[in-house]
Amino acid sequence: MEINRLNYKCTAQENWQGRTDGIDFSQQRWHQRIRCIDLQQEEIPISSSGETAFALIGFSSDEGVRRNGGRPGAVNGPAAFRKACANLPVHFNEETNVYDLGDIYCADGDLEKAQQELAKLVTSALQSGLIPLLIGGGHEIAYGHYCGINAAVNSKKSIGIINFDAHFDLREKGSTGFSSGTGFLQIANDCLQSGKTFNYLPVGIQRNGNTRALFLTAEKLGVAHIPAALFAAKSQDEVLEKIKAFIDSVDHVYLTICMDVFSAAFAPGVSAPAFTGIHPDHFFFSCLDFLIKSNKIISMDVAELNPVYDEADRTAKLTAAIAFQLLSAN
Template sequence: MYHLTDQNIWSGRIDSETVKEMFRLHQVVQVKNLTSFHEKQSDLAIGIIGFKSDEGVRRNQGRAGAYEAPDEIRKSLASLPYRFPDHMNIFDFGNVSCEDMKLEKAQEELGEAVSKLLKLNIFPLIIGGGHEVAYGHFLGVQSHVQSKDKIGIVNIDAHFDMRPYDEMTSSGTMFRQILDQNENCGYFCAGIQKAGNTQYLFDIAKSYGCDYILEEEISNGEIKEEVNKIHQFIDANDHIMLTLCSDVFGNSYAPGVSAPSPFGLSPKTVRYLIKEILSSKKVFSFDIAEINPLLDKTGETVKLAAYIIYEVMYNIAY
């Protein structure tokens, strides 16, 4: 299920071919084959890997189309300015693609890729795909850390994604799967919408001891107080896995997602949350999910995803 990125995706405007201060990302990103890459990094390095899947969204009765997102987001990233330290390497390690509805197999392969990147001292930056990407992401993190280490998952999302999975896993079951599988995991969700989750899901979150912040608590001006809750959660864990579901944005900002909502967060608010979380220096992997290019008629949602990824890269570097 693994495929290399087409080098032609990384193309765009060129202001100079010699002055690095004028470079754009497509001039510095190195497309590599992860299966044959074994160079452990001594300096800061970021490894982009796509997860081309909307099988989990389909199973969750959502709007399919997120499969196309990784390459479309790469295209939007390509011409953004290269404003990073000279010693930082940016690699593109291709895509894991879910084929023939074999979601669990694709998640396993993504987990193996994430684990390898972490072992090579490369920060995994994972582009979904549906939010089922988070389970594959977690498998890689779990494989890398010590069994006694506490893994804290911070999910910026409108939904808990803790549905039952007795019959089938989906893009709405991952965090329940994770908490059932690993007792050393904690879960914090920021941006939860009252109209986006049944009472059953609020009850399940409580029964699992999940911390969360409602969207309205963040939007009503008390964001610094709410961010302190996130920092307390981060302090209680050894490692942080950060995941962002793009349906947390208001649909005026991000119409091209599986489950748009009029009451979502603004991009500037989400950027603030990401900066605060990354400032802990405990985050060692990130994924973004649920961008649906087929529903993104003007391209603004793909562009927003590219800008969010750029912010993550910048805050890792500095």
């Protein structure tokens, strides 16, 4: 694929460094299995039918966060993610391939161009048979990511978005332009223009993090949500029933996780910390497992990892644990 040099940087293989316990597959860690691809020199590898291959893609941007009045720093989220993941033990199948396709950058504050380049890369990865896992960067990653999925999917197939997030991100475009808070309204408007149904389920919504106007916007768009107050083990059956009903209503699921969905005690390194967010406990990871086993996830991202504010790398390590869960099911 053609890629804009201003918006792309490959990952050097030496960026994946870690402990080595041996070369036998049972002893290996992620840094020994991940292959970096320079898209200015190589084509995206093709995954044959029946094989499992993942594409790690960084989105080095916090321009949308800046426009939205949040704390900058998520631009370095992909680098912090790689560092946190390097020593993870390999628990995916030996036949599973994991490619690091590098980072898309937001150059000169041109967020829209960066999102377009991200969309192109996502489309190419999907068309090559890879399962994308994107790492942000601000939650402006969502609009570019969705556009890439939409371009790759048969127009007759429906795409459902499950967003673990403290916020709806259904804001109107402001004076500074589109931002990390407008992505899902942009998607809703695109769906309206193309005659598609807007299938969106936010999970972990906080009342103290969203204006009444945003709740009204969600209602107007027909968006049901699972509030943070409900997302607990005691309500497990009700939560899983709502998620299952949503999954059953769509052909593909785009899973996006904004790290500010979690309590700041567990994820301090985010652009907009939530003191009363959900806990990354057994119930949360069982929900992830439930989603994976549906076999409907077409692409995934984790957004707003902000290493500037990440005490003891807690947020980066949590992001790595989420990635481990997503990849180790295969």
